[in-house]
Amino acid sequence: MDGSVYVLGVGSIGTFLSCELSSLPNFEDKVVLLLRNKDRLKQFRENGSYLTLERILDNKQELIRHKVKATCPSEVNVDALDNLIVTAKTTETEAAIRDYLPMLNKHSNVLFVHNGFGVIEALIKTVWKNPYTRPNLYQGVTSHSVSSKESFWYYHTCFGVLKIAKVPRIDEGQSVPNTVEPCAMVQGLLEAKMTNGSYLEYVDLLIFQCQKFMVNSCMNSTTAIMNCVNYELSNITEVKSLFHSIIIECVDVLFKSNNLLAKSEKAREILSVPKLLNLILYLGFVENAKNSTSMRIDTLQKRETEIDSLNGWIVKLAEELDYEATVNKTITLLVKARTKVNQRRL
Ligand SMILES: NC(=O)C1=CN([C@@H]2O[C@H](COP(=O)(O)OP(=O)(O)OC[C@H]3O[C@@H](n4cnc5c(N)ncnc54)[C@H](OP(=O)(O)O)[C@@H]3O)[C@@H](O)[C@H]2O)C=CC1
Ligand SMILES: CC(C)(CO)C(=O)C(=O)O
Numbered sequence: 001m002d003g004s005v006y007v008l009g010v011g012s013i014g015t016f017l018s019c020e021l022s023s024l025p026n027f028e029d030k031v032v033l034l035l036r037n038k039d040r041l042k043q044f045r046e047n048g049s050y051l052t053l054e055r056i057l058d059n060k061q062e063l064i065r066h067k068v069k070a071t072c073p074s075e076v077n078v079d080a081l082d083n084l085i086v087t088a089k090t091t092e093t094e095a096a097i098r099d100y101l102p103m104l105n106k107h108s109n110v111l112f113v114h115n116g117f118g119v120i121e122a123l124i125k126t127v128w129k130n131p132y133t134r135p136n137l138y139q140g141v142t143s144h145s146v147s148s149k150e151s152f153w154y155y156h157t158c159f160g161v162l163k164i165a166k167v168p169r170i171d172e173g174q175s176v177p178n179t180v181e182p183c184a185m186v187q188g189l190l191e192a193k194m195t196n197g198s199y200l201e202y203v204d205l206l207i208f209q210c211q212k213f214m215v216n217s218c219m220n221s222t223t224a225i226m227n228c229v230n231y232e233l234s235n236i237t238e239v240k241s242l243f244h245s246i247i248i249e250c251v252d253v254l255f256k257s258n259n260l261l262a263k264s265e266k267a268r269e270i271l272s273v274p275k276l277l278n279l280i281l282y283l284g285f286v287e288n289a290k291n292s293t294s295m296r297i298d299t300l301q302k303r304e305t306e307i308d309s310l311n312g313w314i315v316k317l318a319e320e321l322d323y324e325a326t327v328n329k330t331i332t333l334l335v336k337a338r339t340k341v342n343q344r345r346l
Pocket of ligand 1: 088095113
């Protein structure tokens, strides 16, 4: 094991995490970018093989630049990937990771950092059915905001948190205590200067993931449908009522479909509808008031959205419970319709 950390999905979050790791002495030349294809690799190398993160926080500007190794599916020449960070969008991850599955074994450490649910769940149901041979899986959830300036140059504009936990290998109904030592890659991300990282017991990560899920399931979908900046939805009775309906249905479905949540008093206390609504109104209309959500930006740029990992995930879980999540289904259909309307526009 040479300790290399491969990064699949070198966009906003992938660049942020790559730069943070590369800033640590122990990982200085350990990060290897897995770019989409030879053209992207050529573009990156012609750019000097630099990743740039422009940090604009509290009116202070800082330029972080690292020369980083990179490869692509047709060039990668290792038998195994010891460590992999996956930060492609949820809509792109299954296709992106396919080329690398033969290099992932039960000793590999794979960290997924996404909004919403469904990526790890789908991989466990398809390619990693055997819990004894699948890689060591870690789930990361971040509230940092990073956006694109140009290829391989990103802005870090909102300081948040990065929470990570080890995903239970055997029974999803069991938690993994945070006393279980994380791998060196995760430890590096926790030590990095600006990740504001913490390593949680799995059930605590799941609760945080649900909180972020609720924020995104209300804010991202509604701002995409309405094509508006976050604050434009504030102080509107109908929006608050819609968010309330979305949350009630999400909480109902998530607790019915996840044993770990269902038996956690802490989850029931934190993921109460009134608390979630207040959190969403604060994060959406105060802390991120002037932002456009990533989903609205995706629809404006005619890209597919992550709706199936958010409101669409609730629809999927509800169907598996033999009933229809009508509120989230309507929201999901409207986001997909908005995406198609925008894609048709010249
Ligand atoms: N950006 C943010 O502030 C936040 C993002 N998140 C979540 O983090 C996740 C990642 O988001 P974000 O970083 O913004 O997404 P981006 O779209 O910025 O980055 C995704 C990257 O994945 C790459 N990619 C896609 N398919 C492949 C492939 N087959 N092989 C190699 N690379 C591929 C893309 O490469 P290419 O450039 O070639 O298209 C792109 O650079 C999402 O789930 C998002 O919701 C969560 C919190 C905040
Ligand atoms: C918090 C919020 C809604 C900020 O806009 C976000 O996470 C996103 O845009 O995806």
